[in-house]
Amino acid sequence: MPLKDSRPPSSTPDTDSLVRRLAGPSTTKAGLAKDQTEINKIIAEASKGSKFYENEKRKDKDLTERIEKILKHRDEVVKGVDLAKVEQGVDKLITQLEAHRDLSQVIVHVDMDAFFASVELLDNPDLASKPFGVGHGVLSTASYEARKFGVRSGMPTFIARKLCPELIVISSHFHRYGEMSEKVMAIFRRYDPNMAAAGCDEGYLNITSYCEEHSLTPEECVSQMREIVHQETKLTVSAGIAPNKNKPNGQFKLDFEPEAIKAFMHDLSIRKVPGVGRVHERLLDSIGIKTCGDIFAQRAVLSLMDKEFGLMFLLQAYLGIASNVIEPWQREERKSIGAERTFNPISDTVKIHAKLEEVAAELSGDMTAGGWTGKTITLKYKLDTYKVFTRAKSLDKWVSTRQQDLFALGKELLKPELPLTLRLIGLRVTKLKDLKAEAESKASGIKRFFNSGPADGSPAKKRRTEEVSAGEDDLPQLSQDGFATSMPGYTDEADADAEHLADMEEQSGVNDMKPASNIGAAARPPSSSASQRACTAKPSSSASGPTSPRKKRISSSTNDERGTSSDASAPLLECPICGKLLETDNQGLNEHIDFCLSKQAIKEAQTASLKPPSHSGSSSDAKKRGPKFAPPKAAAKGHGEGLLKFRKKG
DNA sequence: GCGGATCAC
DNA sequence: TATGGTGATCCGC
Numbered sequence: 001m002p003l004k005d006s007r008p009p010s011s012t013p014d015t016d017s018l019v020r021r022l023a024g025p026s027t028t029k030a031g032l033a034k035d036q037t038e039i040n041k042i043i044a045e046a047s048k049g050s051k052f053y054e055n056e057k058r059k060d061k062d063l064t065e066r067i068e069k070i071l072k073h074r075d076e077v078v079k080g081v082d083l084a085k086v087e088q089g090v091d092k093l094i095t096q097l098e099a100h101r102d103l104s105q106v107i108v109h110v111d112m113d114a115f116f117a118s119v120e121l122l123d124n125p126d127l128a129s130k131p132f133g134v135g136h137g138v139l140s141t142a143s144y145e146a147r148k149f150g151v152r153s154g155m156p157t158f159i160a161r162k163l164c165p166e167l168i169v170i171s172s173h174f175h176r177y178g179e180m181s182e183k184v185m186a187i188f189r190r191y192d193p194n195m196a197a198a199g200c201d202e203g204y205l206n207i208t209s210y211c212e213e214h215s216l217t218p219e220e221c222v223s224q225m226r227e228i229v230h231q232e233t234k235l236t237v238s239a240g241i242a243p244n245k246n247k248p249n250g251q252f253k254l255d256f257e258p259e260a261i262k263a264f265m266h267d268l269s270i271r272k273v274p275g276v277g278r279v280h281e282r283l284l285d286s287i288g289i290k291t292c293g294d295i296f297a298q299r300a301v302l303s304l305m306d307k308e309f310g311l312m313f314l315l316q317a318y319l320g321i322a323s324n325v326i327e328p329w330q331r332e333e334r335k336s337i338g339a340e341r342t343f344n345p346i347s348d349t350v351k352i353h354a355k356l357e358e359v360a361a362e363l364s365g366d367m368t369a370g371g372w373t374g375k376t377i378t379l380k381y382k383l384d385t386y387k388v389f390t391r392a393k394s395l396d397k398w399v400s401t402r403q404q405d406l407f408a409l410g411k412e413l414l415k416p417e418l419p420l421t422l423r424l425i426g427l428r429v430t431k432l433k434d435l436k437a438e439a440e441s442k443a444s445g446i447k448r449f450f451n452s453g454p455a456d457g458s459p460a461k462k463r464r465t466e467e468v469s470a471g472e473d474d475l476p477q478l479s480q481d482g483f484a485t486s487m488p489g490y491t492d493e494a495d496a497d498a499e500h501l502a503d504m505e506e507q508s509g510v511n512d513m514k515p516a517s518n519i520g521a522a523a524r525p526p527s528s529s530a531s532q533r534a535c536t537a538k539p540s541s542s543a544s545g546p547t548s549p550r551k552k553r554i555s556s557s558t559n560d561e562r563g564t565s566s567d568a569s570a571p572l573l574e575c576p577i578c579g580k581l582l583e584t585d586n587q588g589l590n591e592h593i594d595f596c597l598s599k600q601a602i603k604e605a606q607t608a609s610l611k612p613p614s615h616s617g618s619s620s621d622a623k624k625r626g627p628k629f630a631p632p633k634a635a636a637k638g639h640g641e642g643l644l645k646f647r648k649k650g
Numbered sequence: 651g652c653g654g655a656t657c658a659c
Numbered sequence: 660t661a662t663g664g665t666g667a668t669c670c671g672c
Contacts, residue, residue, distance in 0.1 A: 024662085025657085052662050138663055156662045199659045277657050336666060344660095376651080386662085390653055428666085657667085 018060045019044045039150035055386035083300040090299040103256045105324045108205045109240045113248040115201035116141040132168035206326040261320040266293035273317045339363040340426025345384035347421040360407035367401040371436035374429035379413035382424035
């Protein structure tokens with residue numbers, strides 16, 4: 001496209017939102033320091049004119065238009081409505097949520113500091129105090145020194161060098177990260193055998209039992225744990241007891257008091273709430289919400305526009321309430337398996353097929369090693385313009401795991417799309433079937449079933465049980481030779497630090513980042529992610545105790561049938577959302593609430609307890625169209641590890 | 651069931 | 660020169 005752009009670079013100044021967008025998703029936020037705007041400008045300048053830049057510009061424009069529509073819709077919806085009355089309804093909901101806050105569990109969010117960079121430092125002390133990054137075309141992490149220049153994970157190296165000319169770029173050593181990750185996770189498991197790993201450098205622990213049994217305060221317990229990690233691995237880890245986390249090498253505990261929690265949330269950027277990314281941040285900003293505290297002031301609008309904003313989700317953020325159930329990720333939870341690869345743009349169909357074949361080979365290997373098959377196959381491709389498309393097909397039978405068959409299916413899906421100029425191609429299989437479980441159950445009468453013991457719903461108790469039966473041997477993978485080429489997720493605390501360090505590098509203890517995750521007794525369910533999957537070498541096994549300890553976790557997702565589980569025993573509690581009486585303990589109730597916060601449930605709760613005057617909208621709302629905005633209700637649970645695998649290079 | 655979006659890591 | 664990979668969820672149709 002020899003298209004010329006006739007305008008001088010300066011004639012069309014980038015909008016603020018575009019400049020920020022170009023800075024990358026990992027710019028967690030926080031009022032950008034002065035430096036940050038300067039840095040963003042440099043990044044935007046370096047990107048200017050590229051296809052990537054044009055694509056970001058397009059997305060930014062789309063979002064801007066979407067926001068305009070939302071505001072218009074808001075003005076319409078608010079018209080003639082008694083907002084005070086709507087607020088009263090929301091206040092009732094808040095009261096109910098508050099009444100069921102569970103502060104009984106001590107949840108810790110642990111996060112290794114600049115993980116990849118720290119491991120590299122162990123192996124090469126010469127790097128100490130030097131600005132360096134790890135990665136190939138894109139950095140997966142940056143040392144603290146490099147972050148001072150604005151270098152972040154996820155940043156292309158050519159831009160990183162513009163920000164920091166002396167930057168040292170070294171390649172990744174995933175095998176090492178995997179080894180170290182295992183060591184650290186093993187230490188965490190001493191404190192909570194049921195911990196949930198979130199990527200290879202993060203995790204959530206419920207230390208309630210450990211503290212009791214060892215007569216330790218949460219702070220003592222976590223200090224000790226961090227010290228042991230340091231002694232045994234020379235790596236530092238930050239931890240947040242309750243809500244936030246601090247780093248580097250910091251530790252923070254929030255008082256387990258509703259008021260303290262709300263005060264903490266009040267000034268916390270909405271962007272730090274798990275589930276709120278760059279897009280939702282802008283949408284919320286458009287109606288005056290920048291911090292969790294702002295949610296309260298806008299509750300009437302949020303209630304009237306629940307569909308767009310997700311009222312219950314935001315109220316929980318405002319209150320600092322979230323799930324406090326920590327469980328290791330389980331194999332049954334897997335929903336898809338796939339592979340994709342980026343390359344320099346290709347138009348030649350023969351060459352595109354060659355790439356597709358490589359991807360098919362990789363997927364085949366992963367499916368075979370993991371013991372998976374499925375019923376639906378999805379082709380994904382990204383044009384050289386960065387626009388992404390998917391094409392799927394569901395079969396009558398299980399997808400073959402053979403490379404040639406996957407390749408053939410991929411070609412079939414791709415055919416009607418050609419000709420194309422692509423920069424990425426991928427394949428994914430969903431509607432999975434677990435071949436290992438099947439083989440196992442056939443072989444022996446495995447009893448992987450829940451002995452549903454309702455009474456022991458408390459995580460604390462579960463913890464004790466621990467039955468780790470280790471079965472699993474899977475192991476696999478092994479990379480042959482390998483060199484890991486794929487970028488394993490960035491992670492490493494991705495972001496934030498850069499900006500914070502810029503203005504607060506000194507004070508090591510305070511800088512929270514991320515999330516408001518485990519507020520109070522609520523920990524953010526570690527989300528899924530396989531992020532640094534490539535890093536752990538032998539994953540599975542150790543990881544979670546395979547045998548599913550049972551317990552079927554509640555999915556919190558949309559419409560599952562509402563638990564009719566009326567087990568016996570336990571007191572009766574009323575769910576604030578659905579009003580249902582449950583025979584369970586507080587913990588069980590919390591789980592139910594998570595689960596209950598589905599679209600349907602929210603709707604019921606609102607009409608039942610809110611009842612906005614005019615806007616009762618019956619059902620006509622449906623057509624209201626409009627941009628959608630519904631953050632994950634309860635956040636997914638995290639996996640963490642079972643899927644780490646080793647990638648090889650091709 | 652499909653495709654686009656958004657998000658986490 | 661040049662901007663990742665894996666997996667999940669939600670929504671509209």
